[in-house]
Amino acid sequence: MAGQGASGAAATGYRSLTGPLLLPAWAMIGIFLLLPVLLMTVYSFLTREFRGGVDWTFSLAAYDRFLLSRGLFGDEPPVLEWTYITIFWRSVWQAGLATLICLIVGFPTAWFIATRPLRSRALWLFMITVPYWVNLLIRTVSLRFLLRDQGPLNDLLIGTGLLDSPLRIINTNLAVQLGLFYSYLPFMVLPIYAAVERYNFALSEAAADLYASRWTTLREIVLPVVRPGIIAGCILVFVPSLGAFLAPDLLGGAKTYMIGSLIEEQFKGSQGNWPFGAAVSVILMTLVLIMLLVYARAQGRAGVR
């Protein structure tokens, strides 16, 4: 029983049990998530059945519909179809703006918390995370309630004489961005906080000794060092924002239609198109997985260095 690590595992006796201990987790996630995702990918290559569901014959119709337009009767030469690309582009744009707002508010917050005395940090962090655990639907509804044309915010603005007519925020892009920002802000703060907490403040002191101003130090020294945390935060906000359904549905209108709503619509009643919904989901998932892979590789490189 000399040494540690592997022999330690033998000493506690779990080594021979790893298979049985992991079996339930493998089975649940393998059967009820991994297998369904693979099946969904198969569905995206099947033919649409008009009562909802599919006909098991191979077809590229779903991807064709996403990319190409063949005119009203399907007999014209194919041209690039912009409808769905536009929805994707709008989603990327909305999610990107929400991420940017989160970063602008989240970075100073994370920095402020990480520079508090050790005792009070946990409490600050706790205050940032509590709203995250409140139901996302309830948070979105509360934002809608607050921002309504006759809502408390407009009451306040008009009541104090700051405005004559209500701010029309609901059903605009701004409302959706605010909703996404509000939904995922803690995801930005936490990884940046973790990075700033590990930051060696002697670097800032050295910069200050060499007559660098506060902001020069922030730009030239701090930001490059805590960048992995910033990137992690951006991904954690951007990815769920991209596929968000509640914020665009409850805060936006027809002009703010995003990927989440497009997918949801394909599975509602007999109007839906399951293969097309599956194809849009596959495209969304591929986009997200590519981003996560790029991120994991960047993190890996940073770790080696």
Add this chain to the structure above:
Amino acid sequence: MAGRLDIRRYPGFAAMTVLCLTILYVPLAVVIAYSFNASTSLTNWGGVSLRWYADLFTGVEAPRFRAAAWNSITIASLAATASTIIATAAAVAMVRGGQFRGKGATFALINLPLMVPEIVTAVATLIFFSTIGLMTGYLTILIAHITFCIPFAYLPIAARLEGIEETFEQAARDLYATRAQAFRLILLPLLMPGVISGFLLAFIISLDDFIITNFVKGAGMETLPTAIFGSVKQGIKPNILALSTVMLTVSILFVTLSYFVNRLGQRSRA
């Protein structure tokens, strides 16, 4: 040292933190405040009253809310229990099992529910249940919830387990405790704060889920979030504000509990 320039302080950062917390809490505070509004109108303040809380139990929508609350609570309890047991077993294997083939892949699999966008999980699960011919309803919601709760239960349990030295169990084993005894009498009590934390988080995650539940619930079946969504689609009514207040109080209570259990655990370890 701090005389010339405090390198930790940036002007405006404190203000930004206050702004951040204000944005996070004001909408919730407003909903809580208006849930006590006596007026039927959402806009006018009619004095403090509990009528909308009473309405949750006696109003037109009361039977619907009651059924939804029953489904939500039982599903969350069952899903949190099952996922916590599965996650505890997995964490023991991952942290105490040494190196084994497929460890990286297993880690990725356990975290898969966090990586796949929620709406994609929803679509995939619906397609799967429809293909195998399982009628959507209570059971399909429960299965889906157990699955996506596993990583949420796993993370605090594994984190706690990594902080427990193996020497305690080794000592027990040296004193002829069986593996089962060493687990039940030594490891499990030490691991308990992580297990409770994991259970509470899984419970809230299950209670909160809307998107996946909405896809796999089938007709006529409701949980609290889908019932609220259905109501809100026809406009926010005061009773929804009361129901929201009840739900957010429960969530905050659970998270606070989980936070203190964790703190207590850390203190006992130190």
